[in-house]
Amino acid sequence: MFELVTRAPASGLRPWVMSLYGYEERAAGPVVMEEGPAPYVPVIVDFGPGWLIDGERRGSFAAGLSEARAVVEHAGHGHCMQFNLTPLGAHGLFGLPMHELAGRCVPLDALLEGASELEERLYEAGSWSARLALLENELLNRLAQVEAPPVAHAWKKLVEEGGRTRIGELADDLGWSHRRLIAEFRDQVGLRPKQVANVLRFDRASRMLGEGGSPADVAFDCGYSDQAHLTREFTRYAGRTPGNFLQDAGAAAA
Structure with a gap:
């Protein structure tokens, strides 16, 4: 079983958020994916048993820009939401120097206040459409005061x-x-x-x-x-x- 549901960001998010989507996959065995470098900061809100990122166990996390590729694995069930931030959006949302995140995969609760509560609210919303609407509204609220730097x-x-x-x-x-x-x-x-x-x-x-x-x-x-x-x-x-x-x-x- 493979399910991928996408939502284009609202116009107020587009300087900061590139895409939002929900994902679930069930397979007979482990699934291994090799991901090349990308020009965005992926943020994973995990609903399942977690992931292996280059061999390290992760739940919800964000990954900074990197020139290195990464090996992403799940044990047969992957279930999450993901939103991809521009680096400037990540800088505004997390409020830290982005070189501290570059090349690293960091637990989301170390970066985003209320991350655990957000994860729970998104999961309990039930449908992908409700989850995506809730996530979009959350990001609109959190990024409302961010201004574009030079x-x-x-x-x-x-x-x-x-x-x-x-x-x-x-x-x-x-x-x-x-x-x-x-x-x-x-x-x-x-x-x-x-x-x-x-x-x-x-x-x-x-x-x-x-x-x-x-x-x-x-x-x-x-x-x-x-x-x-x-x-x-x-x-x-x-x-x-x-x-x-x-x-x-x-x-x-x-």
């Missing part, structure tokens, strides 16, 4: 251009030194601008390959110097070549 301009430009923007151009746009740009990114995004650009470029390449793009076309469109460059970077982040990625995607769809 670094939001640089983040938005990197996202819109799929990581292809020159870092010097971002600093010039804001009238900042490179050192200040790096410091602001570490504080409010979690990684350095160049690392963020690499993750965004990988994310775009993954989506284009998944939609049927050829490695040569993807390399060109995503700003890699050539197909060999794409293969090196993709293998670094995904643990497999673009060709292997396409084969695995085809096998999963069959």
Whole structure:
């Protein structure tokens, strides 16, 4: 059994929240998934027996931006809600320097006041539609006073251009030194601008390959110097070549 229910965030959440969904899966045995780096902060509200993240047991948690891939497992039953925050949304919601979360998976009750109560309220809401509406309202209330910091301009430009923007151009746009740009990114995004650009470029390449793009076309469109460059970077982040990625995607769809 596999169930995935999604909800587009309300307009008031869109600067901070990328997606919300409910998930439940029951399988005959353990399910293992390898997740590549992504340009968002996933927050898991767990209703089931928990997860193994790179071999460590987790219940509800949030994971900061990272250039590393992660192995995610459940023992045969996964049941949770997930909302994906922009790094600036996570900075506003959790109120901590994002470099403290970067590359880490942290229990949600260490980051979010009232996390255990929220988990209980969401579970008891019963239906996915009721849970998603409750979660959306909770996030609207918690993020209502968050204002976009100056670094939001640089983040938005990197996202819109799929990581292809020159870092010097971002600093010039804001009238900042490179050192200040790096410091602001570490504080409010979690990684350095160049690392963020690499993750965004990988994310775009993954989506284009998944939609049927050829490695040569993807390399060109995503700003890699050539197909060999794409293969090196993709293998670094995904643990497999673009060709292997396409084969695995085809096998999963069959």
